[in-house]
Amino acid sequence: SKLETGSFTWQSPSNIALVKYWGKLEHQIPANPSISFTLNNCHTKTTLSYTKRANNSTDTFSFEVYLDGELKLDFAPKIETFFKRIEKYLPFLTDYHFKIETHNSFPHSSGIASSASGMSAIALCLMSMEKQLVPETTTTFFTEKASFLARLGSGSACRSIEGPLVGWGAHQQITNSTDLFGVKYDGDVANVFNNYQDTILLVDVGEKKVSSTVGHSLMEGHPFAERRFEQAHKNISKLIEIFKTGNIKGFIEVVESEALTLHAMMMTSIPYFILMKPNTLAIIDKIWEFRKATGSNVCFTLDAGANVHVLYPESEKEEVLKFIKNELVAYCKNEQYICDQIGFGAYSI
């Protein structure tokens, strides 16, 4: 009877992987470790309102989901699956009716995955509820369990709780790293990587062509799987050294290679997919030309889609934005792009 009715609100960001998570085992355990920049402007704001159900309530879940004020029945199966997975860690779930009201800062059909920001925001709201029920919950436990729960919603969501850099998956050189939740990277990071910029070019704004579930399963029995997982470990080691020394050319090489490898894995699986579009390639070509011609440190990364994340140091913002407007925006759907930069994680409102 401690909690009858109330609500919690959290704003949680998206993130962009530098070393990619691609392939998973059971229970959302990653096949390889990954590391990401937490974003700032791309975020989801979620209010979770709860009402205690009557004593005779069943063991089914009761919830409704709204996106920008509109009831979204098609979100129900995802939430249902999520709740089923986390029920044993939050036994109070079936005692309440939930209203989940969510808003994304980016357009719905932008092709930007809202699962990382959305699932982490719900996980955090549920942790706020648990903290009310268990007041002795420490900050560390709260953060780790929120990430743990978010992981069960969508793997990469576990990297959205904190920032600016988060590692997920056991890696020898990342302190306290684990497959179970994301941890804030606590190693040395040179100043060039502060406030790193990410301008997201929206090349294809439709629904995802390949769901994450299907995508990860393509790594099961993939001919290159074991070498790829080894490579991810090595690329994280390389990045750790790069962060320390500020070797930005090394950063570009690792990050672009990771993006292309992710797509190479999709092109060499059975079934195979090409998720890049002609405009994705045109943009990559332009970035390479610009870098060669000007000595710029601009580079790209990709998610499992056609959109391009353009990454660059804050000190080069003016030149790169000019280049983007003059040469890259023409390849975007309806000239759409989103200016973002590294952020510091989720917060309650």
Ligand code: PMV
């Ligand atoms: O979190 P999921 O299951 O949607 O997987 C995301 C995988 C990539 O975005 C392609 C890479 C990553 O590490 O974020």
